[in-house]
Amino acid sequence: MKKSLQVYWKLFTSTFYLSAFTFGGGFVIIPLMRKKFVTDLDWIEEQEMLDLTAIAQSSPGAIAVNAAILVGYRVAGFPGALVTILGTVLPPLIILSCISLVYEWFRSNAWISALLRGMQAGVAAVIIDVVWSMGGKVVKSRDWISILVMCAAFAATYWLKLNVVFIILFCAALGVVVTICKGRKERAQDKGESE
Amino acid sequence: MIYLELLWSFMQIGLFSIGGGYAAMPVIQSQVVDLHHWLTLEEFADVITIAEMTPGPIAINSATFVGIQVAGIPGAIVSTLGCVIPSCIIVLTLAFFYYKYKNLRMVQGVLEGLRPAIVALIASAGLSILILSVFGNNGISWAIHQINWVSVALFGAALFVLRKWKPSPIVVMLGCGVVGMLVYQLTPLGG
Incomplete structure (x- = not known):
């Protein structure tokens, strides 16, 4: 029992530490988690960590939270997952609580307000940069369905103001259909080759 | 509720x-x-x-x-x-x-x-x-005086820096924030 308590404590402190000092979200935290749980603690195998990463990235929600759930579950079952969720969620919860308590004062201070106004332009640039990179890949793929989906989704949300949830559900359904069709085609080709 | x-x-x-x-x-x-x-x-x-x-x-x-x-x-x-x-x-x-x-x-x-x-x-x-x-x-609105030219300049500069040198977004945002703060507070452009 003492040993398992130690495991839970280690899980909690590791995820708390990773979450408190990782700027830049999910794509940064995963390599750090790998280092912690695969290299340092040797709790998870290299290949398994890669697969867990794939699951974390394919699931909805924050990648850091998803990865933490998987690691906690893998190491100590469902209670382990609860512990790692707590460890991952607490730092942002505490930090943002503090910021939001001083937000009113923050906003009414002319200097900080000017700082935030300047940063807004920077945030816009950061987001447009991400879109540029991701959208560029879609355009370069010359996959006409993807390009069409991208344009239609933009029109639907920006001009038609459709609820984002419906757009995502529709595109997910489209993804299922395309995957099934591709699977059939490949199977048909395999058959053709084997005959 | x-x-x-x-x-x-x-x-x-x-x-x-x-x-x-x-x-x-x-x-x-x-x-x-x-x-x-x-x-x-x-x-x-x-x-x-x-x-x-x-x-x-x-x-x-x-x-x-x-x-x-x-x-x-x-x-x-x-x-x-x-x-x-x-x-x-x-x-x-x-x-x-x-x-x-x-x-x-x-x-x-x-x-x-x-x-x-x-x-x-x-x-x-x-x-x-x-x-x-x-x-x-x-x-x-396309009326010249309605456009915040400081923002346009900061956005353009930030996007250029991001595309060209791929620095950490935090650095870029902080840079925009500090430049913006100084311009808005110390020049008449802040109005």
């Missing part, structure tokens, strides 16, 4: 922000700004800025912020819980199937189908922050 509304709203945010990071942004905007009016677009832009500057996922950061603004600390806890519950269920279900079948093909297929749509949604949310920063709260 406000707690249930927060919980339900952030469960949708948790469930439909697929692809991590910026993918959460359009869903948060749709729920928090457009549907429930818990934040103005301006406050939403502040949340994204703050979330970028602090550690932790954007979704959790905004859940905490919105929760506190709407219903205090219990609100923050409920919203964060809402954010995490869908992840928990889906990730563990997928992990179960992964250990059983070692095949995630369908999931990856769906994800691929979603990617272009996610790009478009992020673009739309980014554009609304850009428009807010250039035109203010009044929306698009």
